[in-house]
Amino acid sequence: MPDLEARLASVTAEVEQAARDAGRDPAEITTIVVTKFHPAALVRELAVLGVRDFGESRHQEAQPKIAELADLAATWHFIGQVQSKKARQVRSYVDVIHSVDRPSLVDALAGGPLDVFLQVNLTDDPARGGAQPDDLESLADRVASTEGLRLRGLMAVAPLDSEPRREFARVRALSERLRAAHPEASGLSMGMSGDFREAILEGATHLRIGTAITGNRLLHG
Numbered sequence: 075m076p077d078l079e080a081r082l083a084s085v086t087a088e089v090e091q092a093a094r095d096a097g098r099d100p101a102e103i104t105t106i107v108v109t110k111f112h113p114a115a116l117v118r119e120l121a122v123l124g125v126r127d128f129g130e131s132r133h134q135e136a137q138p139k140i141a142e143l144a145d146l147a148a149t150w151h152f153i154g155q156v157q158s159k160k161a162r163q164v165r166s167y168v169d170v171i172h173s174v175d176r177p178s179l180v181d182a183l184a185g186g187p188l189d190v191f192l193q194v195n196l197t198d199d200p201a202r203g204g205a206q207p208d209d210l211e212s213l214a215d216r217v218a219s220t221e222g223l224r225l226r227g228l229m230a231v232a233p234l235d236s237e238p239r240r241e242f243a244r245v246r247a248l249s250e251r252l253r254a255a256h257p258e259a260s261g262l263s264m265g266m267s268g269d270f271r272e273a274i275l276e277g278a279t280h281l282r283i284g285t286a287i288t289g290n291r292l293l294h295g
């Protein structure tokens with residue numbers, strides 16, 4: 075717990091510093107603590123330390139964990155790939171999905187209530203998840219016209235071996251283009267433990283930070 079508190083405080087200070095360096099108000103940036111591979115007890119410790127936004131990426135793990143934590147006043151973000159046949163279950167226990175990347179998934183999530191980020195694939199590898207940039211506009215139209223879904227913006231993961239600042243600048247440009255037709259889609263979910271400073275400099279509104287706060291301990295059993 076002392077280590078966890080120290081890591082959380084240090085990341086929070088770095089986020090605030092990066093925001094000031096970018097001439098931004100730190101209050102406009104939400105830090106989502108990614109708790110995948112960690113037990114519900116760690117989420118409770120983080121909640122005691124004041125964390126309200128949590129991220130999970132695997133349905134099998136997230137469903138029982140979030141059920142166990144139903145008494146917490148938390149906002150749950152789903153950040154991993156979602157199989158269409160599991161979409162309705164995921165919808166039932168999270169508040170925000172960051173990984174919407176295809177029309178069939180939009181349809182499967184209909185009814186909400188759910189906040190939606192469209193994931194952009196910054197690579198040529200479809201297995202990485204995310205929509206190709208050319209498909210974002212039609213996907214956004216579909217979310218906007220689907221009952222119960224609220225379009226929030228774009229999400230991206232900087233590819234390995236890339237220059238993250240340049241990748242995030244690309245996402246920012248895509249976001250500006252998208253906002254011509256969808257002004258409400260002003261959110262930018264980007265920045266992880268290794269690259270959140272670069273993301274903040276390029277306008278990130280939602281950081282998804284795991285190991286820099288939680289450490290590396292794996293969930294057993």
Ligand SMILES: *Cc1c(COP(=O)(O)O)cnc(C)c1O
Binds near residue numbers: 110131154266267283
């Ligand atoms: C695990 C994960 C993160 C957090 O990664 P860290 O490097 O541990 O901060 C962020 N986004 C996605 C999509 C993830 O799967």
